[in-house]
Amino acid sequence: MRFDLITLFPELFTAFLQCGVTRRAYESRQVDVRLWNPRDFAEGPYRRVDDRPFGGGPGMVMLAEPLARCVTAIRAERSDGAPLVLFSPTGERIDHARVEREASGPGAILLCGRYEGVDQRFVDSHVDLQLSLGDFVLSGGEVAAMALLDAVARLQPGVLGDAGSHESDSFNPALDGLLDCPHYTRPEDWRGQRVPAELLSGHHAQIDRWRRERRLEVTARLRPDLIEAARAAGRLAPQDERFLRQL
Template sequence: MRFDVITLFPDLFVPFLTCGVTRRAYESGQVEVRLWSLREYAEGNYRRVDDRPFGGGPGMVMLAEPLARCLAAIRAERAEAAEAQAPLVLFSPIGQRLDHAGVQRWSDSPAGAILLCGRYEGLDQRFIDRHVEVQISLGDFVLSGGEIAAMALLDAVARLQPGVLHDAGSHQLDSFNPQLDGLLDCPHYTRPEVWAGAGVPAPLLSGHHAQIERWRREQRLATTQQHRPDLLQAAREGGRLTRQDEAFLAQQGQQQP
């Protein structure tokens, strides 16, 4: 799949695309990333991409025309049929919050997307109204620009591609994954067996696989119940909790002060 990124700071993406385990997805072409410097599509000696907002107020607003020219260049290079065009995605506070299901949908989309990294106070609304098809938010906070949000989406998509992680099934045991019924993951331990006076939970040292898996399941249930009860409720409503799960949760509830 191909992702085109419109940004004022393409150099920010260089270490991101060349370091870490997900670089395999970019180097292999499983996830193709093209960087487009917006200033190259601006006019004048200063390559201006922003101006003061009508009506006054603080900050600057990104100009529609350089964005339109850059988008047209991307569409021309992609040479897509109208019905198969990759959507233009803007990272924005009004967008739908990104979650695992959303990442999975992008991972399954062969067309990929065009990712627009906004800056300043935002974009001229007329460009948004005419061209933006999808808006995405990472959460209820504001970043200085969309680059970090774009990297987050690219990283999440890349790690779902076959062969990118050392263990092909590793991502299936991630928090929020349907393989874990959408629950949070359990705690993990490694050597030494005792550290700072604290030992490893006995089930993990038992060598009994069924016992280990039950302990991990119960830890996922307990962690989710404590930190994200909304996820636990969704799993319950979806019929993904067993009687044994419910018995454990009931016991946990009785132990609460």
């Protein structure tokens, strides 16, 4: 899959694409990331990409023309009709289902907005989808783009050391959309805090049940909406419901 990133700060992605386990996906081109700077498509000696908003007000707005030329150049290189995604506070919140769809698709053109935003005429004529990390505002879309790329890259075959690692992640349908359970490692006793006995028992069924119950407990305490979603989808067994009633 291929992701074309439109960003005024391509240098922000240098370390991101070279560090951590997900770099395998970028180095192998399983996730082919290409960076485009709209300044390269702007006119004038200063390569201006923004201007003051009509109607007054603070900040600047990204110009439509350099972005349109940049998109035209990208589409001249790829003919798959990839959607153009704008990261924006008004966008659909990214969740695990969205990440899974992107991870199995052809990729996209990702526009990292800056300043007060992008000229609405460009949005109306070119943007296919708007995405958001949550109900807060960032200085630009680069952090959101990195988050989406990282989530997509780690789902690619061979990227994680253990092929089943992502199946135990929070929100994964394999765990019925619940949060993950707590994890422990050596030593068994750390400053008076011991590893739960169930995890040291060697009894696989007992360990599995402990993990299931901790997932239910953590999710019920922190994200009860996920419990309701799992219940509505028929994902909770009678044993799960009995445990939840005891909490």
